[in-house]
Amino acid sequence: MYLEQIITLLKDVLSLGDEVVLNADTPLLGALPELDSMAVVNLIGALEDQFGIAIDDDEIGAATFESVGSLAAFVEKKLAQ
Amino acid sequence: MSLAAHAQPFFLEAGGGERFCLYHAPAGDCRGAFVYVHPFGDEMNRTRRMAALGARALARAGYGVLQIDLAGCGDSSGEFGEARWQGWKDDLTLARAWLAGRLGRPAGVWGLRLGALLALDHAADLADTADEPRLLLWQPVLAGATYLTQLLRLRMAGDLVGTNAGNGGGADSPQALRALLQAGSAVEIGGYLLAPELAAALDRLDAARLAPAAAVDWFEVVAAPDRPAPPAAQRVAAAWQDKRKDAGKDVCLHTVAGPSFWASQEITECPALVEATVAALVESAHA
Numbered sequence A: 001m002y003l004e005q006i007i008t009l010l011k012d013v014l015s016l017g018d019e020v021v022l023n024a025d026t027p028l029l030g031a032l033p034e035l036d037s038m039a040v041v042n043l044i045g046a047l048e049d050q051f052g053i054a055i056d057d058d059e060i061g062a063a064t065f066e067s068v069g070s071l072a073a074f075v076e077k078k079l080a081q
Numbered sequence B: 001m002s003l004a005a006h007a008q009p010f011f012l013e014a015g016g017g018e019r020f021c022l023y024h025a026p027a028g029d030c031r032g033a034f035v036y037v038h039p040f041g042d043e044m045n046r047t048r049r050m051a052a053l054g055a056r057a058l059a060r061a062g063y064g065v066l067q068i069d070l071a072g073c074g075d076s077s078g079e080f081g082e083a084r085w086q087g088w089k090d091d092l093t094l095a096r097a098w099l100a101g102r103l104g105r106p107a108g109v110w111g112l113r114l115g116a117l118l119a120l121d122h123a124a125d126l127a128d129t130a131d132e133p134r135l136l137l138w139q140p141v142l143a144g145a146t147y148l149t150q151l152l153r154l155r156m157a158g159d160l161v162g163t164n165a166g167n168g169g170g171a172d173s174p175q176a177l178r179a180l181l182q183a184g185s186a187v188e189i190g191g192y193l194l195a196p197e198l199a200a201a202l203d204r205l206d207a208a209r210l211a212p213a214a215a216v217d218w219f220e221v222v223a224a225p226d227r228p229a230p231p232a233a234q235r236v237a238a239a240w241q242d243k244r245k246d247a248g249k250d251v252c253l254h255t256v257a258g259p260s261f262w263a264s265q266e267i268t269e270c271p272a273l274v275e276a277t278v279a280a281l282v283e284s285a286h287a
Helices: A003-013 A037-051 A068-080 B042-046 B048-060 B085-103 B114-125 B144-160 B174-182 B196-203 B231-243 B271-286
Strands: B007-014 B017-024 B032-037 B063-068 B108-112 B135-138 B187-189 B192-194 B216-222 B251-257
Touching (some): B048 B063, B108 B114, B174 B196, B192 B196, B251 B271
Parallel strands (some): B216 B251
16 A cells, blocks of 8 residues: 555665666565665655654564565554554 | 855844844845744754755845854854753744844744744744744654654664664664653764753654644655655644634645755755745735
């Protein structure tokens, strides 16, 4: 449901070109070189600002950033809270 | 022409010192007045150019602009670690009074990021009084608590990339730093000393509860022209609209395509934002 918005946000925050195609199965952490530790912090902040959610550091881990789909699922769960 | 040729720098006497100000006189007949409130920390430095471009464009369109460096920021007196939220609101009151006196008309407030949230909080204090300012909001921070977490998180990111190596696990986590602040200790973030009083004030701020009753033009910068405003902004705008539907005034939430100039490391311009802001003012003057 939020997949398209997450993909757009990822492309904007990580400055990915149009040649990078993302879908739910695209692996993120460890697979996308743009996603370093600072980019993760920026991405979390962008998710908070975009969706109006507050993310605690103990609710996120490597599994959250495993793929585009896992990240979208996390946001969906936060918005349902 | 240099910026100095357009604007008049001076120091405004304030409680506990003086505030650096830059006054942009309106060209031709004065159509209005705005005090500009800058963002906080690194964002203030990154956005100086956009603030100058905006102030000059507004002045050319007939709007007098006063840029004020809040206590402990920029070239004003005081240390950042001594700055308090209420003190900044007092600075804003002082700046509006100066500008209103200079131009003989009420001064609105134009704020960027945390400056926009300060403008909203100041306006809420004056809600439904004759002194409530007209607002121009650029990319306002909407939730003070989330903003504080994002500031605190920067320290952990520094650690992750090794600048603070050896500090150990969770000591620099946002939760641990927040606990320090709540216990009354100041915390250093990227060269700024954040006082526990300021952090506590930030933690309580929620734009959704600060519905302005006066006219407001709100601008969100999006990555491409066909993008909607972020869901969070839409929710807050809808909450405001709900509270003021009897007032017959609309909340104008505009989107402008351009770069996130407040967040980028290089000095970045977003001319479309300046143009849209002037256009919105001219349009509302003719409405």
